[in-house]
Amino acid sequence: MTQGINQSRRNLFSRRKTNVLRPPWVKQDIEFTDICTRCDKCIQVCETHIIKRGDGGFPEVDFSIDECTFCQKCSDICPEPVFDKAQDTPWQVKANIKDNCLTHNGIWCQSCKDACDPRAITFTMAVGQVPKPQIDINSCTGCGACVSPCPNDAIGMAAN
Known part of the structure; x- marks a missing residue:
């Protein structure tokens, strides 16, 4: 019984990897929530308003609102050492x-392609099928520009 209690306590205090997307240029080798003071300066300065208060009041990026222009205002205004603009x-x-992309159901849609400035999204033609x-x-x-225009919420952003 004691071993089960110790295991539960260990799990309680262990750090979990999160799928939350923090603002751009956040240092990768830090525990963001240990350093960020939740001052909201990055939220207030974000020109596309995609940085919002998330769980615990920490800033998160929400691409359903708009895209990131990589203006660096969030990293410029932050008083804490959480950003590293020297990152590649x-x-x-x-x-x-x-899988819920409309094209998988035979519906012609290219909203994501139209929104993608670097032209990273292309459509492959196939006989008898929608591209x-x-x-x-x-x-x-x-940048996430392809996320909000998708009518079926079929674009995700994930670590590469």
């Missing part, structure tokens, strides 16, 4: 197409 990429997420989206992971910037 703002974050390690890329767009992906979910299917393909994402060039190397061209995808992770």
